[in-house]
Amino acid sequence: MSSKPAFQIVTGLGDLPTPEPDSPYRPRRPYRFSTLCATVENPGLKDQHGSSSVPIYQTATFKGVAGDYDYSRSGNPTRSHLEHHIAKISSAAHAFAVSSGMAALDTILRLLKPSDAVVAGDDLYGGTNRLLAYLRTHAGIIVHHVDTTNPDTLIPLLKPENNITMVLLESPTNPLLKIVDIATIAREVKERVPGAIVVVDNTMMSPFLQRPLEHGVDIVYDSATKYLSGHHDLMAGVITCNRDDIAKQIAFIINATGNALTPFDSFLLLRGTKTLAVRMSQQSSTSMLVARYLHSLGFPTFYPGLPDHPNREVHERISSGYGAVLSFTTGSKDISERVVAGTRLWSVSVSFGCVNSLISMPCVMSHASIPAATRAARGLPEDLIRLCVGIEDPVDLLDDLERALFDAGAVRRTASGLVRVQTSIGEAVQKLAQKEAAGDDTPHQKQWVVSAPGKVILFGEHAVVYGIPALAASLSLRCYGISTPRSDGIISVHLLDIDVGQPGGFRYEWNVSELPWDVVPSASLPQEEGEITLDIQLLDQLTSQCFPPNLETHARQASLAFLYLYMILGARTGQRPPLTLTARANLPVGAGLGSSASFSVCTATVLLLVFGQIRVPPQCSPSSPTLSQDSSPISAERGSSPSTKLPDTLAQSTNRYAFLAEKILHGTPSGVDNSVAVFGGGLLYTKDLGQGGGLEPIEGFKALRFLLTDTRVPRNTRSLVAGVATQLAEDPDRVHHLLEHIRGVVERAKRVLGGENGQEWAELPALIDENHQHLADLGVSHSSLEDVRTVTGTYGLATKLTGAGGGGCAVTLVPDDVSESSLSSLVADLRDKGYVPYLTQVGGPGLGIMASHPTALLPMTPPEPSVGNGEAEAVLNESKTLVALFAQKPKSELGPWIDGLGSWANV
Ligand SMILES: Nc1ncnc2c1ncn2[C@@H]1O[C@H](COP(=O)(O)OP(=O)(O)OP(=O)(O)O)[C@@H](O)[C@H]1O
Numbered sequence: 001m002s003s004k005p006a007f008q009i010v011t012g013l014g015d016l017p018t019p020e021p022d023s024p025y026r027p028r029r030p031y032r033f034s035t036l037c038a039t040v041e042n043p044g045l046k047d048q049h050g051s052s053s054v055p056i057y058q059t060a061t062f063k064g065v066a067g068d069y070d071y072s073r074s075g076n077p078t079r080s081h082l083e084h085h086i087a088k089i090s091s092a093a094h095a096f097a098v099s100s101g102m103a104a105l106d107t108i109l110r111l112l113k114p115s116d117a118v119v120a121g122d123d124l125y126g127g128t129n130r131l132l133a134y135l136r137t138h139a140g141i142i143v144h145h146v147d148t149t150n151p152d153t154l155i156p157l158l159k160p161e162n163n164i165t166m167v168l169l170e171s172p173t174n175p176l177l178k179i180v181d182i183a184t185i186a187r188e189v190k191e192r193v194p195g196a197i198v199v200v201d202n203t204m205m206s207p208f209l210q211r212p213l214e215h216g217v218d219i220v221y222d223s224a225t226k227y228l229s230g231h232h233d234l235m236a237g238v239i240t241c242n243r244d245d246i247a248k249q250i251a252f253i254i255n256a257t258g259n260a261l262t263p264f265d266s267f268l269l270l271r272g273t274k275t276l277a278v279r280m281s282q283q284s285s286t287s288m289l290v291a292r293y294l295h296s297l298g299f300p301t302f303y304p305g306l307p308d309h310p311n312r313e314v315h316e317r318i319s320s321g322y323g324a325v326l327s328f329t330t331g332s333k334d335i336s337e338r339v340v341a342g343t344r345l346w347s348v349s350v351s352f353g354c355v356n357s358l359i360s361m362p363c364v365m366s367h368a369s370i371p372a373a374t375r376a377a378r379g380l381p382e383d384l385i386r387l388c389v390g391i392e393d394p395v396d397l398l399d400d401l402e403r404a405l406f407d408a409g410a411v412r413r414t415a416s417g418l419v420r421v422q423t424s425i426g427e428a429v430q431k432l433a434q435k436e437a438a439g440d441d442t443p444h445q446k447q448w449v450v451s452a453p454g455k456v457i458l459f460g461e462h463a464v465v466y467g468i469p470a471l472a473a474s475l476s477l478r479c480y481g482i483s484t485p486r487s488d489g490i491i492s493v494h495l496l497d498i499d500v501g502q503p504g505g506f507r508y509e510w511n512v513s514e515l516p517w518d519v520v521p522s523a524s525l526p527q528e529e530g531e532i533t534l535d536i537q538l539l540d541q542l543t544s545q546c547f548p549p550n551l552e553t554h555a556r557q558a559s560l561a562f563l564y565l566y567m568i569l570g571a572r573t574g575q576r577p578p579l580t581l582t583a584r585a586n587l588p589v590g591a592g593l594g595s596s597a598s599f600s601v602c603t604a605t606v607l608l609l610v611f612g613q614i615r616v617p618p619q620c621s622p623s624s625p626t627l628s629q630d631s632s633p634i635s636a637e638r639g640s641s642p643s644t645k646l647p648d649t650l651a652q653s654t655n656r657y658a659f660l661a662e663k664i665l666h667g668t669p670s671g672v673d674n675s676v677a678v679f680g681g682g683l684l685y686t687k688d689l690g691q692g693g694g695l696e697p698i699e700g701f702k703a704l705r706f707l708l709t710d711t712r713v714p715r716n717t718r719s720l721v722a723g724v725a726t727q728l729a730e731d732p733d734r735v736h737h738l739l740e741h742i743r744g745v746v747e748r749a750k751r752v753l754g755g756e757n758g759q760e761w762a763e764l765p766a767l768i769d770e771n772h773q774h775l776a777d778l779g780v781s782h783s784s785l786e787d788v789r790t791v792t793g794t795y796g797l798a799t800k801l802t803g804a805g806g807g808g809c810a811v812t813l814v815p816d817d818v819s820e821s822s823l824s825s826l827v828a829d830l831r832d833k834g835y836v837p838y839l840t841q842v843g844g845p846g847l848g849i850m851a852s853h854p855t856a857l858l859p860m861t862p863p864e865p866s867v868g869n870g871e872a873e874a875v876l877n878e879s880k881t882l883v884a885l886f887a888q889k890p891k892s893e894l895g896p897w898i899d900g901l902g903s904w905a906n907v
């Protein structure tokens, strides 16, 4: 038996003696790995009968007061044997066995204190993510998720002022098998923040293939439920480390929380580890066959053993094999579901590491606890199939898989053998385009073209800020944004619609390295989900440090929104991509048609794309052609073009950042404008004021025609919204009364537009008049808007202000029975008075990303001037670029031109 515990825990909470697992840390292993696995021996813990298998000490207590053990929570001989064995095969000085892999992580995370910061990967196991999210909200731990596959994204966070106390890594990641250079990261962490602990989840590899302690890592944990046990008949977790101080704390936490592994499970796990090497080498070699087979059929396959797997050489440096988990996509979620349902030998199950082969779809199983939006942002394909290879005969496994692929329609037989079936016509072309659009590994080097619609609010503006629903719909008038990569360390905005008295709009630029990165507090960085809080202090600091004091307000607000988003994404990811954002709209700016929201959506989208936070996923499916709409003024036709569909999850991620930009432009927006600009169509929007808000699609809008009249009276949404807030504070009864009346109007309008009442359109004009009157009583009308109401009233048409009011636009419902001649006469009357009418239908597509690049048509960036020709040639080249044409097109041609340039993916 071993001697009494070597450690006395000094915590201030009482000294609890905890047995230290006795471990023979040896710098050089005397036997090869499989011998070490099979040989369970612990000279310090000899059984009195010489049993060749470690006995199960199935007892809670031990008699006497002077023995090595007293209570199985604190120590048990079967567990000590297991811990000794795990330490031996892990090159570790200390090992601990607990009740599950998550219990192991929980034990490790209890080393943290409130306000400690953790840097973790952005492609972690779902359970790890869930526990980190819990600790963030319940224990005040700060969590930064970064792309750990690129050490450069993590290094900028490694500063003493960021209070980084732990770096949590997985390699390869599950299920995309992304490789993390744990050796380089461990070295960088030790150099830059020596107090921080580097932790690695080694479950995917097991100590057989990877021993991170040998690469400078402080703590390693495994879900021993997987390869270490190998039979899926127990749950266990193991923790290993070399540092005595850490071991002391971990031993204390395990004893204090009581999550140590039971004697029976310790026995089973010890038995399992004896065959680890032989199981895993068989499983790994079969995995290589399966990966090669899928790859040869043309399925995108993720396995570190394949020649083109990203960071393969890094993996080969830190481990001695490729493991037994791989994944692949079929191009269609339906097909993937059929493949998974069609296998017999591969069982459908979560988890991995068992002697039996398993098949699963991570997005609906093991990773379902990660919100869909986050999954999409991390590029986790919904059609991904994960295979966990067991020890069955490889021929049987391949045969079973092939049958399932064939029955699911994923492959077909030809004279020359099996070939992969493309899931839809043109899928190959689409994939190519999406690959280019997604930018794969270099999204910051791509030029992105995006667009988002303006909106019209038919009922409920202003009241929507106070939680009353609003009915709104997208317009065919849009804002367009282009991000162009640079190589000079500069970020800049070029806002073609913002008039600061110079030809060509407003331009401003910053040197990225001179930006005040130190004023971005970690607390202002966006969390994984939920509304992103605007950090007013940071906003004020950026305003005063990055802009001249007298800059024109519209120019400052728009570029501040861009800069703020750039800074928080830069601080979050550690990337600093130089770029220019060029923006232009065919929508009147500041006229109540949601120009700020469509600009916010374009800005958020290009930045999220450039920073690799959203990707145009490969599974974009063909959607129905977009509505053909008349965008105008009055005449210009917007052609209908087929587009592919962006997933809802991408839309949700983008909307969070767009809402943040809207807050910078607006003050206290309800979120209706950016939601319409992202999701498109007709919507009932309710702001979430703690009682649950949301979006409900309303189809009825699409059948209606509207006349929008821009009074051209400038106004400012921020001050109009603030004006209503002041009235509410001063005269709450009156304002509440008006808001409740507006609620009544919206509810009745919803019944009409939602088609619940047989589409009684005839009720709408009265509702429009009533809503306008309530808004006028709130003080947000204007004489020009009342004038438009009078003019349209002479044609028997109902009109109300739309958006914030105070000038800007009025919206007039044009029923089907209004004759063309009457309409033309009304339009002429309005024009005579200096107003700008737009006849439009609403309900068109939301956020759009150009999915195929028009590189073939136009150079994206001017070619370098050849020696000698210098400036003149550069000017000539620049005039031919996409951006130059974008700036030069007449406004009426802008939409049709850019919509027709390439193929678009829309929400
Ligand atoms: N095309 C654009 N380019 C650059 N900035 C823009 C553009 N469109 C809008 N903005 C920014 O949004 C501001 C206008 O926002 P404002 O809320 O006043 O108008 P709106 O969004 O059209 O109205 P509403 O919110 O009532 O629908 C501009 O001053 C500018 O800062």
Ligand SMILES: C[C@@](O)(CCO)CC(=O)[O-]
Residues within 6 Å of the ligand: 457, 460, 461, 462, 463, 464, 465, 592, 594, 666, 668, 669, 670, 671, 672, 673, 717, 721, 803, 804
């Ligand atoms: C006035 C308002 O209701 C609509 C602006 O388009 C403000 C908002 O909802 O953000």
